[in-house]
Amino acid sequence: MTYDVSQHPHDRTTPDPQRGAEHFDFDFRPLDDLDEGQRWSTWLEVEPLSRGPEPRPAWVVTSQAAVDTELGVLKTGKEADAFLLERAVPDTDPTHPPGDFGQSVVMVAKRYRSEEHRTFHRSGAYTEGRRVRNTRDARAMAKKTAHGRAVAAGQWAWAEWQALTRLWTLGLPVPYPVQVDGTELLMEWITVEGEHGHETAPRLAQSRPEPGLLASYWEQTRDAMALMVQAGIVHGDLSPYNVLAAGERLVVIDLPQVVDLVGNVNGMDFLLRDCTHMATWFRARGLAVDEHDLFGELMAHAF
Missing domain, CATH: 3.30.200.20 (Phosphorylase Kinase; domain 1)
Known part of the structure; x- marks a missing residue:
């Protein structure tokens, strides 16, 4: 008692x-x-x-x-x-x-x-x-x-x-x-202000950012991926469905499958796939980005 x-x-x-x-x-x-x-x-x-x-x-x-x-x-x-x-x-x-x-x-x-x-x-x-x-x-x-x-x-x-x-x-x-x-x-709990108080932030895939915010989201994506690569980490399943759009900032989620960039023989393949998923989404919304350019940029951070 x-x-x-x-x-x-x-x-x-x-x-x-x-x-x-x-x-x-x-x-x-x-x-x-x-x-x-x-x-x-x-x-x-x-x-x-x-x-x-x-x-x-x-x-x-x-x-x-x-x-x-x-x-x-x-x-x-x-x-x-x-x-x-x-x-x-x-x-x-x-x-x-x-x-x-x-x-x-x-x-x-x-x-x-x-x-x-x-x-x-x-x-x-x-x-x-x-x-x-x-x-x-x-x-x-x-x-x-x-x-x-x-x-x-x-x-x-x-x-x-x-x-x-x-x-x-x-x-x-x-x-x-x-x-x-x-x-x-x-x-x-990552939230945004809604009509009835705090609500769960939407996934990036569900958002419709205006051009200025879209460009900011891309820069945030590059910075986050670069920070992971510098630490020798690859998300492994990064996509617009595993990123939350919390107002003007992005938050990366769903991380159980992170892999070691060097220690895992599939590390480079996972990184390229993450680049492709993210670049494809941004490109479809009018931003001129390329997954191979992003991959090369990240590799420069890795070594």
Whole structure:
């Protein structure tokens, strides 16, 4: 049972004749049981390396008293589903209406499915050169046991976590990674202002930018890809569907398949494919760009 032990206006100190000192009278109130679709924050349940990089944004809620509340499905995918999840600290001030919350934030909870529940299986070309941290897990994955399938799902979540953490630290425009726990990855919800408040930012493929903004988007795309290449990283599945148009800035998403440009034998092929996907979209909207020119420019950053 969890209790609220904060002092209330009627709490007081009174002398204790037997103890010869003042003692405190507290009003212990059991907090309400959590509703369906709620859980206590898992922030402190994960190891420190599974929590977001520092310095952390001010909006990250780290209180042990926070409650996670499911808000609904954001997007379903072939290998993972994304949900909106609110992490909030209940307001225990007795003068406030019941149900009020103090610090709160809405995040994206991306949950990877085990292999038997996926409609798409990642190509082994993406995992070339990757290592499984535990040899027992590696054997289970090779034998495709139930444990192995669960490990595989967690490996994709961990791979995306590592990519987001590294790229965020490098200054790349990606969602801030809040934490990873097994097959669940919590990250920043990228939004734009809509008619009814905050709304999920549209994918670049759904946007219709005017010429000036289109040119800015292309420069941002080149800069982001160059920054990844300088770090020896290739997105591996970059397209207008894996980039969000958040007002005047672009944010790169969906990063579980990132590959090592040099360590993966398919690295150069993936980079050229990323260049082709992005250049084709911009060219179709009237911008004179070429994927081969972009590829050559990026290669100059790589070596």
